Amino acid sequence: MASNLQRELQRFPRTGRFLRGRLRSAMADQEMQVVEELIESEHKLAGGEPIARRGAECSSSTILVEGFAIRVIERRGHAHIVGLQVPGDFVDLPAFALKRLDHDILALGEAKIGRVSHARIRQVIDRQPHLARLLWFATLLDAAIHREWILKLEDLNAAQRVAHVFCEICRRLDMVGLGGPNGFSLPLTQAQLASMCGTTAVHMSRALRRLRDETGATFRHGKLQCPDPAALAQFCEFDPSYLYGPGELQLPGGDYED
Amino acid sequence: MASNLQRELQRFPRTGRFLRGRLRSAMADQEMQVVEELIESEHKLAGGEPIARRGAECSSSTILVEGFAIRVIERRGHAHIVGLQVPGDFVDLPAFALKRLDHDILALGEAKIGRVSHARIRQVIDRQPHLARLLWFATLLDAAIHREWILKLEDLNAAQRVAHVFCEICRRLDMVGLGGPNGFSLPLTQAQLASMCGTTAVHMSRALRRLRDETGATFRHGKLQCPDPAALAQFCEFDPSYLYGPGELQLPGGDYED
DNA sequence: CGTTCCCTTGAGTAGTTTCAATACTTGTGG
DNA sequence: CCACAAGTATTGAAACTACTCAAGGGAACG
Numbered sequence: 001m002a003s004n005l006q007r008e009l010q011r012f013p014r015t016g017r018f019l020r021g022r023l024r025s026a027m028a029d030q031e032m033q034v035v036e037e038l039i040e041s042e043h044k045l046a047g048g049e050p051i052a053r054r055g056a057e058c059s060s061s062t063i064l065v066e067g068f069a070i071r072v073i074e075r076r077g078h079a080h081i082v083g084l085q086v087p088g089d090f091v092d093l094p095a096f097a098l099k100r101l102d103h104d105i106l107a108l109g110e111a112k113i114g115r116v117s118h119a120r121i122r123q124v125i126d127r128q129p130h131l132a133r134l135l136w137f138a139t140l141l142d143a144a145i146h147r148e149w150i151l152k153l154e155d156l157n158a159a160q161r162v163a164h165v166f167c168e169i170c171r172r173l174d175m176v177g178l179g180g181p182n183g184f185s186l187p188l189t190q191a192q193l194a195s196m197c198g199t200t201a202v203h204m205s206r207a208l209r210r211l212r213d214e215t216g217a218t219f220r221h222g223k224l225q226c227p228d229p230a231a232l233a234q235f236c237e238f239d240p241s242y243l244y245g246p247g248e249l250q251l252p253g254g255d256y257e258d
Numbered sequence: 259m260a261s262n263l264q265r266e267l268q269r270f271p272r273t274g275r276f277l278r279g280r281l282r283s284a285m286a287d288q289e290m291q292v293v294e295e296l297i298e299s300e301h302k303l304a305g306g307e308p309i310a311r312r313g314a315e316c317s318s319s320t321i322l323v324e325g326f327a328i329r330v331i332e333r334r335g336h337a338h339i340v341g342l343q344v345p346g347d348f349v350d351l352p353a354f355a356l357k358r359l360d361h362d363i364l365a366l367g368e369a370k371i372g373r374v375s376h377a378r379i380r381q382v383i384d385r386q387p388h389l390a391r392l393l394w395f396a397t398l399l400d401a402a403i404h405r406e407w408i409l410k411l412e413d414l415n416a417a418q419r420v421a422h423v424f425c426e427i428c429r430r431l432d433m434v435g436l437g438g439p440n441g442f443s444l445p446l447t448q449a450q451l452a453s454m455c456g457t458t459a460v461h462m463s464r465a466l467r468r469l470r471d472e473t474g475a476t477f478r479h480g481k482l483q484c485p486d487p488a489a490l491a492q493f494c495e496f497d498p499s500y501l502y503g504p505g506e507l508q509l510p511g512g513d514y515e516d
Numbered sequence: 517c518g519t520t521c522c523c524t525t526g527a528g529t530a531g532t533t534t535c536a537a538t539a540c541t542t543g544t545g546g
Numbered sequence: 547c548c549a550c551a552a553g554t555a556t557t558g559a560a561a562c563t564a565c566t567c568a569a570g571g572g573a574a575c576g
Contacts, residue, residue, distance in 0.1 A: 082408040102500040129384040137355045146404035150340040153411035154456035198412035242360040
């Protein structure tokens, strides 16, 4: 499994994580090749640099190769985080069909991205309907994650919400082969965590202390240490099925044709 | 404009509202025809009846012809509403690419739906790339609405949240030609409104009273009376651009090819 | 005409925000 | 290497918002 990942990353260094753990198993070798060749250029970004801007008419999209990105909506001068992307995510594929984005996408910490012109995506979509459906699927995953965030905000308290964020990122990193044994690096400040959880920085500090006391998970300086992931998951009643990884909602491997 | 709508509804009685006010202007006449012919059967549903079920392997999708639908996620026995659909919405198009849904879709009040087999959608997508992109666009609209709901839950208080729901539905109904002069019917209970706003039924009752006092908008027995939409919009700082209707984020009419 | 569901109101409690003060961390330049 | 500044994190106390529990009123349906 892990060696499979290594092999794929060697062949597809920029897109080897795309849909990994989800429908990558339904991709033909030729399709992986095509996706890899979509990337026209690679860039390194520093934390906070924009990947895509609200309202800009864009002619290219971006895949996140390394690092994280956040989706941000401005309101009354305050930036609100409404989404978080991990390596392998085709972060502004929506811009291809929407033409203009309703929000900003920013690098979170240092990141490496690949750019793809919309003209090339168009070609691929017109000629390879199966691959087109996979790209569509990728954007629908983001929508499913959005729905879970809505649920999280409707249903959980601050401590549970941040636990949910940790559980989700942990699972998503796992799926793309970046899961660590007991924690991972996530370069967010408490104020940013608060923004994602619909609370204040001060209250987030208290929520994190409660998490520490009750589950043993510590978040300091952008690093999560989580000795007992099961306790964390139980704390926020985390059910990962919305991520469409192996399990309940996924169809038997490769069976995407019907 | 209104007569244009009447004409289209006469020719396309089931799908004449699909993408209306958004990219319908970029649809060729032939494409509208194809979409209309996708519908294989029509059904009437009573309030609460399921349109699609979480986890079910589905071979057809649904377009909402009349009435409303809600997206629901169950948790600890409680149903949480994470989305609301209006006539013209292709409510479970995501099921086509996802194969199984992560949530339930239920009729809200009496509704009329049209069923489309996935096999037919597949045919259309494989043969008509432009139409495929429009269908993709439609699912991305839902994602944009989800993001706005996240923002709403992060940023607004209970009274503003419910005002936001009203503003959004008002605008969406307008776009599909169902806008009333000063209000509309929306068969929700206060408990359901509360669920969408991440609060309790009791608190929703108070929030609605506050809304009544401060904006003049009254919601009673599933009907919104809104003598001053501008006041309501200002109350929750509603910015409709995320709906991709005419305005900021929409490209000049019909200019979807590039 | 009564049952049921929905809405409203009150009072006490829990959770969250705000403001303010203090400490820790990191990077910069002396 | 230290001093300093800026950003980040923690804590306390008071104010506020929202939740829970409970009771009563109203509309709709059979």
